[in-house]
Amino acid sequence: MNNYPHPLGAERRRGPFRAGERVQLTDTKNRKYTVMLTKDGYFQSQRGSFRHSELIGKEEGTVLDTDSGHRLLALRPLINDYVLSMPRGATVVYPKDAGQIVQQADVFPGAHVVEAGLGSGALALSLLSAIGMDGHLTSVERRAEFAEIAQANVESWFGPQLPPWDVVLGDLDDVLASMDEGSIDTVVLDMLAPWENISSAAHALRSGGVIIGYVATTTQMSRFVEDLRASECFTEPESSETMVRTWHLDGLSVRPDHRMVAHTGFLVVARRIGRDSAPLVPTKRPAPAAHSQPLAWESDDFKERTISEKKLRKVRRDVARRADTELSGTSLAGNHSVAMQAKLDAESQARLAARKQQADN
16 A cells, blocks of 8 residues: 555655556547556557556656557546546535635635535545645535545545544534534535524634535525525625636637536525624615515515606607607697697696695695
């Protein structure tokens, strides 16, 4: 067994290729193959074959020729490549989202983080890299088989020595409730119903700590945001979606690729307010039909602009004149205009009479 002294696996990513490590091969058509090097191993594909011993001991970035004359580039896989190729029991958090989670949640070296929904361990890889040896990650998973796969994936990436990491089988509420109040910097919720754990997350998070939810649908996002607001323990939530589009580059032919990694999930981020403080109330008007309970509809709900009486009278005259023009084909005022003016005059007289009567009373 190889001995890698660095706990974060840095030594595994340097030096010549060794037996027992993962290598990514890329052919001239940019097709990638991930193989585990062994002393007696043999690689075979449509692009030819070679013995693993031909690659062991060579430096990273070596280009080798197969027995059929094709060329293959050998590199160690990056974490992005590893996440998408590793065995998975549950759907992985894509690298583009994992990077945003680490950034938006401010997962710093030495942070104490709780992750709910370990899955296949994809997000745990990024979180462990961010917290380093001085931090601590607690990953909560309900299914033992998922936890087993995730632990194997993480150990395969970092090596036998791992950063401080506890994998707990059970319910997130129970885990958070057992922690000291205000002892956690970040809570990451990658689960179906993150709103069910808001109160327990508020207990464990320090003031200023971050709660971040990763959800797949707009209905989940809406429910989570509304329940965060209702808890009165967090700042106004912010939501986002990350899309990555690669580009085709071939001389002067520069255009977006036809395929892209588009929607994978939504991120909702909020911060724990002080325990003796009340949240700020947003002053912006609610969006149309934004209320969860049926309320009386008002013009503000539709963001309707109020129109002055003067403006209304002008518009009514214009439509009457347009009707006359459509009938006569001229710009002269006709019966519609005369009738409209008489109607407007009568309404004006009625308003004046009403004001006079109100003043007399």
